[in-house]
Structures are given as structure tokens and as C-alpha cells.
Amino acid sequence: MSLKEILPGKLGFGTAPLGNMFRAIPDDEARATVEAAWDQRIRLYDTAPFYGAGLAEERLGEVLSTRPRDSYVLSTKVGRVILDEHETETPDFGEKGGLFEHGNPNKILHEWTAEATERSIEGSLKRLGTDRLDIVWVHDIAQDFHGDAWVQKFEEARTGAFRVLSRLRDEGVIKAWGLGVNKTEPIEMTLALDEPQPDGFLLAGRYTLLDHEHALQRLLPMAQQQNVDMVVGGPYSSGVLAGGAHFEYQEAPAEIIEKVTRLKGLAAEHGISIKAAALQFSLAHPAAAAVIPGATRPSRIAEDTAALNEKIPAAFWTGLRAAGLVSPAAPLPNNA
Template structure:
């Protein structure tokens, strides 16, 4: 599997990453055995970048991911986790978590982007995962916490990076405008962009992607299926878009894109994975994967050959923005070894 390098760091990410939110029992229970098998299948498929967070299953995702990764040589993979939500005892448990994860709510999340909160969160993550270090640490959803996140949390992460404790730092969000600020105004190396650079939404071209190019920094793209609408060869009306029911016009648009993909001998989900990687600042696409079958399918989709003519056709029909750089021929090398090695 190809790797891309985060500039000014030694971190090389496989183009496809394993998103561990779902093995934290997102929306439904996943057994420990199935979660471990998913991680092992990802490893066997060549995936070497794994992303998790305390938020995912109130620590369950971190524990499960660490348990399996500890069986592999530490220098061969990259792990990221996040800070901003401390896990603290829940004084009023109701039995089950209320934020989408099917786990007991003996713990609760507490927003904290202070220096002490960041250091405590990283220590707790290392304890849960059993790993000796984190390669990337992101601020997790700091939308309503810019002052503390930018002025306290990010400098704390920068100190740890400069000391060699962690390899790279950044922020992860569902919006792109504030991520552009993190790239331009803070010491961030990389941002995790959720759902804003996809076949249906290219708003990141207005802010975070130009910021990444101007600063020589990087983007990890997640949410590339926009919660499901781009995940099938033939989109159906029951699929979600950005966690909600899909608007009729977007279902129609997705179906049209799917037809163009089919005409070029590929599929909508394969193109959805490939599209963000055509931008010169994108170093990785990370997908949530619950079981071995999902991992195998996504790895096969990533390995699919996407004709460059597809992007030209989509642009000419107004189905993607005309200013979206598409095709590896448009890539501008940056970082050690260039974007595609």
C-alpha cells in the first residue's frame, strides 16, 4: 500500500487508514473477537495507520485497538488519538451511554482543553492502549473552545512534539473553516477533516485545503462516504447524509455520479475513497471499519484503478467543482519523498 508523508515529520501514513470508532460499539455492539479480527485484517491488507479517541465507546475503542496492535512491531505503524474530552466518573449513570455508543456509562465525557487536561488525557490513552507512545494527537471537536484549544492545548501539544514525545499534532472536526485557522494560526502539522471534501461536498476548497497548501501542511480525510450516501454502488433513499436522512436532491446527485462512475468502469464508493487523495495536501483517507468483511471490501475499493477521465467527466457535467484538482498528475510533491511513495 502506498504511503504519504506529513511534511516536516518522519511520519509516513498508508493512503488508507483504519478508523476505530465503530469497534467502540458505535450504534451497536461489536464483539471483542470481531473487533480484533478487523484490526488484524487491516494489518494483513497493508494498512498501517490507525485512529482512535477516548470519546469512542468511553475508552473501549482505545483498549481494543491497543490490545491487537501490541502484537505487532511498534515501529511499523502509526497511531493517532485525540484530546479534549476527558473521561471522568459518572455520578449519575443511566446504564447506557447517550452519545451513540452501546457501552455502560460508568464514565462520562468532560470537555477540557487545558494544559493539565491534555497531559492527563494522553496519559490515560497510553494506559488504555498499553502503547508506549502516540504518533499523532488531535484536538477533538474544539468548535466551541477555540480560545483554550488554540492558546493552551495546542502549545502543550507543540511542546510534547518538540520534545519528541509525539510525532505530529493537529485538530479534527466536521467543519473546515476552523481547521484552516488551526493550520494558519497554530503549530498544527495536520488536520483531520470530516465530510467536507467528498464527491458531494467540496467546501474545504474554500478554506482548509488552500490553507494546507499555503502552509505546507497536511489533511487526513474522513467521512468520505458522507455517513453512507456514497457507500453503495447504487445509492438508495434510506442511506444517511451527514448523520441525517438524505435530501432528495442529494440522492439524485449521488445516483448521477454513480452512473458516471459505472460508465468509466468503476463504482461510486471506489471513487469516493479515491477523490480526496487526488488533492496534493491529502495524505490519507481513514474509514471506520467494524469487521473483517468491511476491511476487505474497503481495501479492495482503495486498490481499484480510477480512470483520470472520470474526474474530467464529473467536472464537465458540474458534478464536482471545476477547481477541484483531480488525478495524480495534478499532485504537487511536498514533504519527504513527495505525497505518493
């Protein structure tokens, strides 16, 4: 079954911010944001144990566990097991150091073996207050967390998590599995394997208005050839495309700020929002099944819904192409 057959719509809700990413979010604000997503008829929810050492899953589960389970699609990730004991040292998250410093204090075991995969799923089910998951992503087996050791982590996942999730899918326990990463190379390696094949992938930050050329070169043609769909994570490039100061989870550099300024200027000329341009660009690729922006304030959810439905004139897209702000190979809405 393809992701497009499983997913309930083009717009989902990414819950990384609910794990206290960048800042400590009050519980009532987090709860109100999830409630707002539900009220806006969003029925795709993505989370992970890594987000605040279980905090995002707990907050999401608090709301969704009161809703009919068949009325929404839920995805989480494996690769991190949340332990009961508390962390006493600063954890090493590679390039993402300090990302969830305001999350739960629990220690995190980073492991992609078969046994750890099953433990991770058990922990997620408990925190989410549910009896089943729809989609499970293999999380962060890539360079940004592991440097040169990422291939070793990939191999651990290939012989562990991949096989467990493939079995669970074949048994009907889950509907689909794939990789959830911030880099294209692990997905390319997976698609080249003769053994367990994913149903799709969650690619965060690599198919946005600011960063898409690399994905277009190799990954997305491979995915299309194999009929493997993409969920686009991080469509606002860590927030810089939505008024924030971060790009790639760090303070945005000058060249990115300059490009965002040009994009916003062109959007203003055509009377559209940059959020609308960002979401609709990410969804224009034939492999894109859904987009899952994150949020920590209820008002942001309404903005995302409006952005998805905003009418963007074809002249904007042709202007974007003419200004060299997107790759010549990138599919655009309205066949611009």
C-alpha cells in the first residue's frame, strides 16, 4: 500500500516543537496547539521518542487518546529508547546539540537493533496512549547525528529495524514503514537494497524552497521509479521561511537571510504569503504525499491551513523560476 493511499490529506502536523525544541513550552499551550490541529481537521500526526525524550509523544497522546483511533493516522519513529533514569551529562546530538535541552530529563539510548526497535515501539505506544501505530520511520541514521559513523548505524538499522518493521507491516501490525531523516543519502542507500523495501520516507528540510536541488538530482528520481512516496518535513526550513530565525536548527546565516528576503519580496509583489509558497512548492513534486509543518501556537495551525488553500497566481511561480530562486528541475504548481 502506498503512502498516498494511507494518508488522510496533504497537510499533517509535525510535533518536534512539542518536545520543547528551542524553548520551554507550557503544557497548556502545547495542548491547545494539538487541539487546534484537530479543530482544523488535520488528521495526520507525526512524532518521535527523540522529541524532548518522550515529551512530544506524551503531549500528543494526551489529546489524541481521547479521539476515535480510526479517525486519524499516527506515525512515530524508532532508533531512540527512552530510559527511566535521568541524564546527568549533556547529551551528544551531533549537529543538533542543545535542540531539546528543555525536554524531559530522561536518558536516551540510541540504538537501531531489532530488540531496541521493539522496545522503542512499546514505549511509544505507552506514551501515546494507543494500541497501534500506522507508520513507523527509522529515525536519524545519517551524517548530521553520526558523522563518518553513520554508515555503521545504517547497517545496524538494516539488519535490525528494517527487518522488524518489514515483518510488522507484512503481519498487518503497522501499515507502512520507511526512513525519517534530514539527509538524502540514507534513503538512496535503502532504495538500492535488494531487501526490505520501505513504503515511503519522511525527508526533513531537504525539499523546501531553500534546499531542494540535491534531492532532485538522485533521490527523487529513484523514489519515483520505485513508486515510493515522500512526506515533506520541515517545509519552513526550521522556521526561517515562516518568520523565525533558524535554518537547519541553527541561527540562519547571511546568505540564507538574503535569499529569504528575495523570496518574501517576490511573494509580496504577487500579494501572497511566503508560507503558502513554501507549502505548495513542497507538495508540487509528484512524489510528495503530504507536508507536516510543526507548530507550538494554536494560531500557527490556522495559518498553515490557510496557506495550503491560498490561491497563488501562475505569475509568481514563473517569476520564481525566472529569478533563479528554484532549481530548473523543480516541478512547480500550475505547471509553471
